[in-house]
Amino acid sequence: MFQIEENVSLAQFTTFGVGGPARYFCEPKNREDVTYAYTFAKEKRIPVFILGAGSNLLVSDDGYAGLVIKPAFAGVSIREENDAAVSVYIGAGEMWDRFVSWAVEHNCAGIECLSGIPGTVGGFIFENAGAYRQNCSDYIVTIDAFDTKEGTWRTFSKDESDFSYHMSFFKKNAGHYCIVGARLDLPRSGTVRTRCMYKDNKFDFSKLFPETEPMPSLVEMREAILRVRGDKGMLIMDGFESFKSAGSFFGLPPVSREKFLEIEQTVNTIDKKKTLELSPWYWEQNDGTIKIAPAFLLEFTEFVKGYRRGNVGISPKHSLAVINYGGTAYEIKNLAENMQAKVFELFGVHLVPEVTYVGFPA
Numbered sequence: 001m002f003q004i005e006e007n008v009s010l011a012q013f014t015t016f017g018v019g020g021p022a023r024y025f026c027e028p029k030n031r032e033d034v035t036y037a038y039t040f041a042k043e044k045r046i047p048v049f050i051l052g053a054g055s056n057l058l059v060s061d062d063g064y065a066g067l068v069i070k071p072a073f074a075g076v077s078i079r080e081e082n083d084a085a086v087s088v089y090i091g092a093g094e095m096w097d098r099f100v101s102w103a104v105e106h107n108c109a110g111i112e113c114l115s116g117i118p119g120t121v122g123g124f125i126f127e128n129a130g131a132y133r134q135n136c137s138d139y140i141v142t143i144d145a146f147d148t149k150e151g152t153w154r155t156f157s158k159d160e161s162d163f164s165y166h167m168s169f170f171k172k173n174a175g176h177y178c179i180v181g182a183r184l185d186l187p188r189s190g191t192v193r194t195r196c197m198y199k200d201n202k203f204d205f206s207k208l209f210p211e212t213e214p215m216p217s218l219v220e221m222r223e224a225i226l227r228v229r230g231d232k233g234m235l236i237m238d239g240f241e242s243f244k245s246a247g248s249f250f251g252l253p254p255v256s257r258e259k260f261l262e263i264e265q266t267v268n269t270i271d272k273k274k275t276l277e278l279s280p281w282y283w284e285q286n287d288g289t290i291k292i293a294p295a296f297l298l299e300f301t302e303f304v305k306g307y308r309r310g311n312v313g314i315s316p317k318h319s320l321a322v323i324n325y326g327g328t329a330y331e332i333k334n335l336a337e338n339m340q341a342k343v344f345e346l347f348g349v350h351l352v353p354e355v356t357y358v359g360f361p362a
């Protein structure tokens with residue numbers, strides 16, 4: 001029977017492993033449960049927070065003084081298939097990586113580069129999570145969600161979902177819609193369909209799979225991505241060294257050419273050798289702006305890989321990943337704010353948290 005529990009620790013549901021209790025907590029498995037949970041919160045006049053796998057959150061040590069709803073809609077099912085494509089329906093509570101593994105096994109292409117990212121299908125759609133030039137939204141056809149304000153059910157088309165880089169209609173209207181499932185049409189292929197043009201100092205598709213060789217199979221691509229993510233310490237999986245983090249803590253919006261030249265001069269003055277060693281660290285955008293790797297900027301501060309302060313620190317493998325070694329949410333937040341302040345002081349740019357803060361005073 002569906003139950004709403006009281007005072008449930010949220011630390012167990014976040015990849016940081018921190019977070020105080022939720023005043024109320026539930027895991028709805030069907031539409032009736034979701035409707036019931038929202039009616040409960042409305043009657044009690046308490047706020048609601050929707051939780052996925054807690055892999056992009058920092059939950060306060062004081063917890064959340066409302067109802068936390070963790071959609072537990074499970075299952076991956078084939079709705080239609082032909083020689084060219086497979087139409088799949090997935091519950092929002094499924095772990096995304098389990099779905100990728102399923103897709104790879106079933107010769108469904110297009111999401112293999114999204115291997116090894118923690119998170120639920122609901123969280124992925126909300127964030128439009130992406131990596132190595134693939135995005136969660138690429139093959140989405142429709143999304144089912146509960147409209148928490150109207151108390152009605154809606155099916156959104158991909159256009160209505162307004163996806164862009166790490167953004168969706170659902171994220172723009174956070175808290176308004178509780179996603180319960182989605183349909184994706186994946187192209188049928190046992191091999192990778194397009195060569196991945198993304199390149200950084202740990203990933204270069206043309207070195208991993210030279211053009212003279214046939215395209216890699218989906219399994220080979222998934223394994224390569226898992227290895228690279230493991231090398232970056234960005235994998236929470238048995239058999240790999242894992243850290244308590246929320247992945248990349250910060251993003252950095254593209255900067256103007258003038259700002260880029262200023263930053264280039266600063267880093268070359270501080271340590272030209274390091275600048276060369278860490279290349280490529282910037283990417284020109286079609287609109288003339290320049291995207292700079294935030295991890296690169298941090299490498300010119302004291303907040304470098306392996307930095308440690310008490311029970312929190314920075315991953316020894318990636319300077320964008322803040323790590324919890326047994327500390328508190330307060331300590332993590334404090335370190336993140338110091339990192340932002342230092343980058344602003346040195347380069348005059350604002351690192352923007354990609355992680356959502358939950359339960360902290362506004």
Ligand SMILES: Cc1cc2nc3c(=O)[nH]c(=O)nc-3n(C[C@H](O)[C@H](O)[C@H](O)COP(=O)(O)OP(=O)(O)OC[C@H]3O[C@@H](n4cnc5c(N)ncnc54)[C@H](O)[C@@H]3O)c2cc1C
Nearest residue numbers: 050052053054055056119120122123124129130179246247
């Ligand atoms: C080691 C590591 C590596 C990572 N690498 C990447 C990466 O390469 N690329 C990337 O994009 N991200 C990455 N992330 C971040 C994270 O995995 C993604 O943002 C993921 O999509 C979050 O999913 P989640 O289920 O954990 O959502 P949560 O963290 O639980 O929630 C995130 C947001 O989504 C909302 N939400 C969750 N479920 C629903 C739902 N059903 N309906 C409505 N709203 C919902 C929440 O309210 C919250 O605002 C990484 C994280 C870690 C820990």
